[in-house]
Amino acid sequence: MEDLFSEIEAPEREEIIALRKELEEQNYRYYVLNAPTMSDREFDQKMRRLQDLEKYHPEMDDPKSPTKHVGSDLSKKSGFLQITHKYPMLSLANTYSREEVEDWVKKLPQDVEIVCELKFDGLSISLWYEDGLLTHAVTRGDGVKGDDVLNNIKTIPSIPWTLPQIAGMESPRFLEMRGEVLLPWKNFERLNQEREMDEEPLFANPRNAASGTLKLQDAKEVARRGLDTYLYYMLGDNLPADTHYDRLQSARRWGFPISEHVEVCHSVDEVMAYINTWDTKRKDLPVATDGIVLKVNNLQQQQALGYTAKTPRWPIAYKFPAEKQLTLLRSITYQVGRTGVITPVANLDPVQLSGTVVQRATLHNEDFIRSLHIQEGDRVWVEKGGEIIPKITGKEEDNIDENNYSYTFPTVCPECGATLVRVEGEAAWRCPNETNCPPQIKGKLEHFVSRKAMNIDGLGTETIDLLYSQHLLHDIADIYNLKATDIARQERLGEKSAQNILDGIERSKQVPWARVLFALGIKMVGETTAKKIARRFPSINALQQADREQLTAIEDVGEQIADNVVAWLHEPANLALVERLAEAGLTMTAEENDNVMGNALEGKTIVISGTFTQHSRDEYKTLIEAYGGKNSGSVSSKTSFILAGENMGPEKRKKAETLGVALLTEDEFLQLINTNTTK
Ligand code: IVH
Numbered sequence: 173m174e175d176l177f178s179e180i181e182a183p184e185r186e187e188i189i190a191l192r193k194e195l196e197e198q199n200y201r202y203y204v205l206n207a208p209t210m211s212d213r214e215f216d217q218k219m220r221r222l223q224d225l226e227k228y229h230p231e232m233d234d235p236k237s238p239t240k241h242v243g244s245d246l247s248k249k250s251g252f253l254q255i256t257h258k259y260p261m262l263s264l265a266n267t268y269s270r271e272e273v274e275d276w277v278k279k280l281p282q283d284v285e286i287v288c289e290l291k292f293d294g295l296s297i298s299l300w301y302e303d304g305l306l307t308h309a310v311t312r313g314d315g316v317k318g319d320d321v322l323n324n325i326k327t328i329p330s331i332p333w334t335l336p337q338i339a340g341m342e343s344p345r346f347l348e349m350r351g352e353v354l355l356p357w358k359n360f361e362r363l364n365q366e367r368e369m370d371e372e373p374l375f376a377n378p379r380n381a382a383s384g385t386l387k388l389q390d391a392k393e394v395a396r397r398g399l400d401t402y403l404y405y406m407l408g409d410n411l412p413a414d415t416h417y418d419r420l421q422s423a424r425r426w427g428f429p430i431s432e433h434v435e436v437c438h439s440v441d442e443v444m445a446y447i448n449t450w451d452t453k454r455k456d457l458p459v460a461t462d463g464i465v466l467k468v469n470n471l472q473q474q475q476a477l478g479y480t481a482k483t484p485r486w487p488i489a490y491k492f493p494a495e496k497q498l499t500l501l502r503s504i505t506y507q508v509g510r511t512g513v514i515t516p517v518a519n520l521d522p523v524q525l526s527g528t529v530v531q532r533a534t535l536h537n538e539d540f541i542r543s544l545h546i547q548e549g550d551r552v553w554v555e556k557g558g559e560i561i562p563k564i565t566g567k568e569e570d571n572i573d574e575n576n577y578s579y580t581f582p583t584v585c586p587e588c589g590a591t592l593v594r595v596e597g598e599a600a601w602r603c604p605n606e607t608n609c610p611p612q613i614k615g616k617l618e619h620f621v622s623r624k625a626m627n628i629d630g631l632g633t634e635t636i637d638l639l640y641s642q643h644l645l646h647d648i649a650d651i652y653n654l655k656a657t658d659i660a661r662q663e664r665l666g667e668k669s670a671q672n673i674l675d676g677i678e679r680s681k682q683v684p685w686a687r688v689l690f691a692l693g694i695k696m697v698g699e700t701t702a703k704k705i706a707r708r709f710p711s712i713n714a715l716q717q718a719d720r721e722q723l724t725a726i727e728d729v730g731e732q733i734a735d736n737v738v739a740w741l742h743e744p745a746n747l748a749l750v751e752r753l754a755e756a757g758l759t760m761t762a763e764e765n766d767n768v769m770g771n772a773l774e775g776k777t778i779v780i781s782g783t784f785t786q787h788s789r790d791e792y793k794t795l796i797e798a799y800g801g802k803n804s805g806s807v808s809s810k811t812s813f814i815l816a817g818e819n820m821g822p823e824k825r826k827k828a829e830t831l832g833v834a835l836l837t838e839d840e841f842l843q844l845i846n847t848n849t850t851k
Contacts, residue, residue, distance in 0.1 A: 184225055188232050191222040199243030203383075208376075211555075211565065212462070213494050216266065240481055244314035245295070251389055252319035258348060259407055261298060261312045262482060264465065266489040270447065273466065273490045277440045280477075285469035286437045287417050288446040290454065291489050292402050293462040294354035294382045297325065299403070301347040304335040311386065321386050326791070327395035327798050328353070329845050330429040333787050338425055344408050349428055351403030354459045355382040359398040369619070369698045378460045393700075395798035400459065403428045415469045427786070436469060451492060463491035496555040497523040497530075498568055503548050504535065506586045510615025511695055512603040514585070514592060516541060518552065518564050525556055533562035537599040538581040545572045547579060587611050607745060613647070614640055616693045620648045624699050625691035626680040630673040638662055648691075649749050651677060652756035685711065685762045688753075692746075695736045704728060705737065710762035712750060716741050772845045773801030777810050779833075781824045782817030786838050799845050807833060815841050 198215055202208040208215075223239050226232060234240075242263045246254065267273060277286065298318070300308040309325035310318040325331060335343050355363070360378040367374055375381035385397050403423060405416075412422040417436050424430045433450070437443045447464050454461045467487040468474050474486040500521040507515045516535040523530055533554045535541050544566060546552065551568040584591055585603035587610055592601045603609050617636045621628040628651070639645040644658050654677065659670035683691075686706035690699050697705065708726050709715040715737070723734035740746055754760050778801050780792050787795065792815060796803045807814065807827040814820075814828055816835040828835060836844065 185229065185232060188222065188225050188229060191218055191225070192234070192237055195219060195222065195238040199238060203243045203245035208380075211494055211496075212491070213268065216268070216491070242312065242315040242482065245311055245383070246313045246317065246319065252321055252387075254313065254317045255308055255310050255320045256317050257298060257310060257313075257315070258300075258346075261296065261315050261318070261350070262479070262484060263315075264487055264489040265480070265483040265485075266463070266491050268491050268493060270444065270490070273443065273447070273488065274440050276466070276488050277443055280468065281473060284473060285415070285417075286443055287467045287469045288435045288437050288443060289404055289465045289467065290402075290431055290433055290450060290457075290461045291463035291465045291491070292352035292354055292404075292431075293377070293379050293460040294352040294401075295379065295386065297321075297351060297353050297386075297401070299325070299331065299349045299351070301335055301344075301349070303345060304343050306331070306333045319387070323391045324386050324388065324394045324399075325353070326794070327391055328399050328401055329795075329842050331401060332427045333791055334785075335426050336785055341412060341422065341425065342410070344410055346408050347411070348407040349403045349423060350405040350407065351401050351429075353382050353386055353399055353401050354378060355385060355397065356400050356458045357460065358458065360460075363397055366698050366700065392798055396700075396800075401429055402431045402459075404431070404465070414471050416467050416471065416474070417469050447490060454492075461492075463489050465489050494555060495525055496553050496565065497525055498551055498553055499523045501546065501548055501550045501552045501564075504541075504546075506582055508585060508587045508603055508609060508611040510612060510619055510693065512585075512606060512609065512612050514582070514601045514603065516581070518554075520552075520554060523554060525554065525562065530554055530556075530562045533564050535564050538601065539599055541579055541581075542577075545570050545577050547572075547577070585609060607647075610640070617645060617648060617651070619693045620651070620691045621680075622691075625687055626683050628673070628676040628680050630669060630676050635662075635665065635673070638665075647749060648693075649752035649756065652753070652758075681757045681759065683759060685759050688758055688760060689715070692740070692750075694740045696733045697737065701728060701733060706762055712754065712760040773799040776801040776812035777804050778802065779804055779807050779811050779814045779824070780817075781814055782820035784817040784838050786842065792841075795845065807831065 195215070195218060198208060198210050201210075202215075210218075219239065222237070226237065226239060242261070267276075280286070296312045298308075298310045298312075299306060300310070306322070306326075308320050309322045310320055312318055326333065335347070337343065355378045357378060360375070360381050363381055364374045375384060381397075382399060385394055385399060388394050404420070406419040406423055411419060413419045417434065420430050420434060435442075435446055437446060443466060450461070450464060465487055466489075468477060474484075477485040479485060501518050502521060503519045505517050505519060507517050509515060516537065518533045518535050520531050520533060535546065544564075546564070546567060552564050553566045553568070554562050555565045556562050581601060582592065585605065588603065588605050588608060590603050590605035590609065593604050594601045603612065606612055614633075614636055617631075617640070618633055620626055621631040621636070631651070636645065639654070639659070639662070642658075642662065644654065645651065654674070656667070656670045656674055659665055659673055660667045684706075686703045687699075689706050689712075690697065690702035704726050705715070705723070708722075709718055718738070720731065720734045720738055723729050723737055724731055741750075750760075773796060778796050780789055780796075780803065783789075784792065793803050796815075801812075804811065807824050809831055811828075811831070811833045813834040813836050814824065815838070817838060820835075825835075827833075
């Protein structure tokens with residue numbers, strides 16, 4: 173009997189082992205690689221299943237099981253100092269079920285107050301203030317130890333570096349503020365656009381992008397990407413207030429960024445109303461949220477509720493269901509990008525998703541299609557990846573075994589018929605016919621005129637299509653041969669548009685060398701890389717002499733980029749192109765002040781004077797540089813503005829007045845970098 177019993181249970185034991193392995197791997201993919209291959213929901217479901225199985229199999233107990241510890245974002249080669257948390261950073265119990273939220277509320281004491289907050293979808297951070305100074309910023313890590321990413325955290329303008337003295341509020345010797353580091357949607361989209369241009373892998377969502385950014389060893393790049401934060405939890409000794417809500421209010425007075433959407437609720441109905449409201453309204457927020465967090469307000473009641481092994485009992489997270497839909501995959505077509513990459517596209521029966529109708533979604537590449545056994549006619553799941561480009565994430569039922577599955581990726585370009593190539597180590601197939609494949613030609617033209625490149629107004633996709641089909645545009649140098657009459661005689665375009673376009677073309681001749689280099693559309697040379705290359709090689713002539721070694725010596729220029737640059741510049745057709753562009757009068761040499769990173773204080777020379785309350789002088793210096801500005805010691809006609817604190821030197825003030833140089837207060841300055849960078 174006993175044998176039979178254990179035989180029946182053997183599959184469950186195997187399942188436990190398999191689930192543990194799978195969940196560990198997903199934890200690593202999520203926290204360390206920032207590239208999960210499982211949806212949050214699926215992860216949570218599997219975790220639940222494992223918890224249930226473990227309950228029935230106490231003999232399989234294992235303290236290393238993923239049910240017993242939080243996922244770890246520690247990476248051995250991170251290069252950050254690891255710090256032990258003063259208080260362990262536990263995760264939250266979570267649920268997708270509104271009934272479970274109701275049950276949780278009903279089990280609490282009668283008179284309880286519940287604070288409802290948004291659950292921000294970034295990564296958690298713990299900020300340490302010792303004697304009023306921000307001394308460490310520690311990631312969750314494995315919950316016990318985390319990485320100290322202070323330098324990167326200091327690029328976030330809303331985080332105070334010191335606690336101000338406030339009348340009636342005692343500054344604690346030690347204060348810990350916990351919260352979420354986020355990349356606002358706008359900055360996330362901008363970053364992904366840049367990465368697409370640079371042909372770097374895209375971040376699937378703002379959380380992964382924020383996490384990848386916070387782990388960079390380059391604070392300037394972190395600043396440029398524009399992280400933001402909301403803080404939601406205060407810890408320490410002798411802290412103000414005895415409720416969570418009041419503590420958040422104190423934190424706000426200290427200058428911490430606290431969400432405005434925190435509410436105290438007194439009943440299940442109020443909690444449900446909050447959830448219902450934010451299920452819809454969250455879509456209008458500038459940052460990603462993935463649920464609601466409910467917290468018992470009274471700290472004494474919190475303490476009385478205590479902890480389970482992994483999570484405290486006083487908070488719970490309700491997670492919004494993922495926005496995905498099942499629909500019919502009508503057909504797969506293939507799209508040719510600017511650089512010849514072939515992207516398989518799913519053509520779908522239209523479905524409603526996050527407020528829009530979706531009919532097309534990316535299938536990424538051949539390997540992706542094969543790994544999911546996808547075929548035309550399947551019912552597939554479509555999701556909005558990071559809410560921009562919809563993507564297929566799976567199929568309803570995968571009942572095909574490997575032997576019965578057949579799928580062939582096209583061998584020739586759907587646009588020009590050239591034989592496709594697949595570079596070893598790359599997932600993508602490409603059309604190699606760079607100079608004669610229509611979407612590649614049009615793509616290059618569109619890239620060349622785009623805002624961050626030559627910024628030629630009036631030459632949009634449609635106009636380029638039109639001029640291309642009329643044989644007036646075939647390569648980027650043709651733009652500079654366009655005549656008013658050529659344009660004006662096109663349908664829809666009159667003399668006025670023609671003049672507009674020609675003015676834009678004329679203005680583009682002033683665009684600095686770094687942007688011209690970016691505009692050329694060399695593979696993997698994005699905006700930032702172009703700037704770095706242009707700084708080291710300040711003219712096209714200098715760059716033409718550059719070899720692989722000199723190029724790879726530039727920060728962030730790897731061998732592949734270097735090879736692309738050298739190959740591009742030695743291709744006879746491109747040499748001719750460059751010559752024609754130079755003849756047309758484009759800027760092919762750097763001006764002295766082209767060398768700054770593109771961000772809020774780009775091109776600005778700023779003088780710091782006086783004493784400050786929110787940051788020290790040195791900190792302001794760092795901020796100015798981190799945002800692309802130049803700090804200078806003396807006021808002159810070149811000074812863009814003065815960052816003026818209390819007791820500014822009378823000499824400087826006089827000089828500023830004479831020269832008409834503006835004075836900005838600390839607040840105005842912080843607002844300037846804030847609004848121009850992250851909002
Ligand atoms: S409270 C002990 N409040 O969600 C309670 N967490 O899934 C500490 N999160 O690890 C956390 N928004 O990174 C709290 N308003 C909020 C939150 C929040 C997002 C994150 C946090 C936590 C994770 C759990």
